[in-house]
Amino acid sequence: MTLDAATLDARDPLAGHRDRFVGAESELVYLDGNSLGRPLRATAERIGAFVAEEWGGRLIRGWDEGWFDLPLTLGDRIGEVVLGAAPGQAAVGDSTTVLLYKLVRAAVAAQPGRDEIVVDRDNFPTDRYVVEGVAAECGLTVRWIETDPEGGVGADDLAAVLGPRTALVVLSHVAYRSGWLADVAELTRLAHDAGAWILLDLCHSAGVVPLELDSWGVDLAVGCSYKYLNGGPGAPAFGYVAARHLESGAFVQPIQGWMGAAEPFTMGPEYAPATGIRRLLSGTPPIVGMLGLADMVELIAEVGVPAVREKSVALTELAVALAERELPEVRIASPRDPDRRGGHVTLAHPRMRAVTAALWQRDVLPDFRQPDGLRIGLSPLSTSFTEVERGIAAIRAAL
Numbered sequence: 001m002t003l004d005a006a007t008l009d010a011r012d013p014l015a016g017h018r019d020r021f022v023g024a025e026s027e028l029v030y031l032d033g034n035s036l037g038r039p040l041r042a043t044a045e046r047i048g049a050f051v052a053e054e055w056g057g058r059l060i061r062g063w064d065e066g067w068f069d070l071p072l073t074l075g076d077r078i079g080e081v082v083l084g085a086a087p088g089q090a091a092v093g094d095s096t097t098v099l100l101y102k103l104v105r106a107a108v109a110a111q112p113g114r115d116e117i118v119v120d121r122d123n124f125p126t127d128r129y130v131v132e133g134v135a136a137e138c139g140l141t142v143r144w145i146e147t148d149p150e151g152g153v154g155a156d157d158l159a160a161v162l163g164p165r166t167a168l169v170v171l172s173h174v175a176y177r178s179g180w181l182a183d184v185a186e187l188t189r190l191a192h193d194a195g196a197w198i199l200l201d202l203c204h205s206a207g208v209v210p211l212e213l214d215s216w217g218v219d220l221a222v223g224c225s226y227k228y229l230n231g232g233p234g235a236p237a238f239g240y241v242a243a244r245h246l247e248s249g250a251f252v253q254p255i256q257g258w259m260g261a262a263e264p265f266t267m268g269p270e271y272a273p274a275t276g277i278r279r280l281l282s283g284t285p286p287i288v289g290m291l292g293l294a295d296m297v298e299l300i301a302e303v304g305v306p307a308v309r310e311k312s313v314a315l316t317e318l319a320v321a322l323a324e325r326e327l328p329e330v331r332i333a334s335p336r337d338p339d340r341r342g343g344h345v346t347l348a349h350p351r352m353r354a355v356t357a358a359l360w361q362r363d364v365l366p367d368f369r370q371p372d373g374l375r376i377g378l379s380p381l382s383t384s385f386t387e388v389e390r391g392i393a394a395i396r397a398a399l
C-alpha cells in the first residue's frame, strides 16, 4: 500500500461524499469523528425545514403523522442498514446510559436464578457504572474481566469468568480506548453455552464496522448515534432486543412510562407493556434529535457498510504506517491486525495530553484518553487520507 495520502484520496471511490458534510471545505483536520461526527449539510436544511413545516405547520398533528412511530420506524431502518437486524427489534430513545440501565435491569430480571454480571475493567465508564449500580440495586455480584487496555476481551478472558451463576455479559464491540474489535460470534457462543445473555455496546462500531446482530445471536445491544452515525450532540441512542425475548415476554424494562405502554392513549389506571420493541420506550421520544441520525443512516445505506469498512481499514492502516515511520518514540496502543481493529487508533506517549492541547490550538482535533493516549478517530465518509497525513505531521511537530 502506498503511504502517499494524495494518491489514496485520488483513488478513493468514497472521496466525493466528504463534501456532503458541513466544514469539509475548511483546512481544519478532524480526527474525532468517533466522539462527535460532523453534521451533514442535508441535516442543516432538514432541521430548518422541520421547524418551519412539520413542527410549525403540522403542530400536534405531527404525532399522528409519523412522530409517534419514528422511534420504531427509524429503529427498523438502523436495524436493516447498520445492525444486521430484522424489523421489530430496535428502537431509538434515551441516552446510551439510560438504555443500558433498562437493558441490564431487564436481563437480570429475566433470569432470577442467576446472580452475576460479567463486565470488563476497561469497558467504557458508563457501562461499568450502570452494571455496578444494577448489581447494588438487585443484590448481584459483578465478575470483572481484567482487560489489556491496549487489546481487549478475548474468548479465554470470557471463558474464565463464566459460570452457572452468570446472568449477563456486558461488552463493547469496539473498545473505546484501544479500538479492539471483539469477536462477537465467538463471545456470544460462550455466553450462551453458560446459559447467560450477552449485551453488546455498539457505540464505537455502529456505522463503521459491519454488524450481524441477528446471525450472531446477540441478546441485547445498545449504541449511540452521535459518533459514526452523525446524529449531533446528545442525539438519542438505539436499543436492540432479540425477537425471541420480546415474543416470549421475558424482556420487561424497569422504567414504566406511557409511551411504552400497550395503549398509551387510553390513559388507563395500570401499566401494561406494549407488545414488541415499543416496550423499550418510556416517555415522549426526542424527535428533533433523530433528524441528523436519519440523514446519516440514509447516506450509509447509499454507500453500504462494507464499503465504509473498507475505507475505514485503509484509513487506520495509513495512520498506523505513518505513525511507525514518523513517530518512533510513540507506542501504537491499538491492535496491529486490521481484523481486530475498529475505526480508531490510539497513539501513546507520556506527553500526549499536552500534544493534544497544542493540536487543538492549531485546528487539528484528535482527543486524549487517560493515561497517555492520543486517539485518532477516522470517520470514513467525512475524513480524507490527507487529513490523516496532516494529523500525523502535526503530532510529530508538537512532540
Ligand SMILES: *Cc1c(COP(=O)(O)O)cnc(C)c1O
Residues within 6 Å of the ligand: 095, 096, 097, 098, 124, 126, 127, 172, 176, 201, 203, 204, 224, 237
Ligand atoms: C460514547 C460511549 C457511551 C456514551 O454513553 P452516553 O450515555 O451516550 O453518554 C457509552 N458507551 C460507549 C462504549 C461509548 O463509546
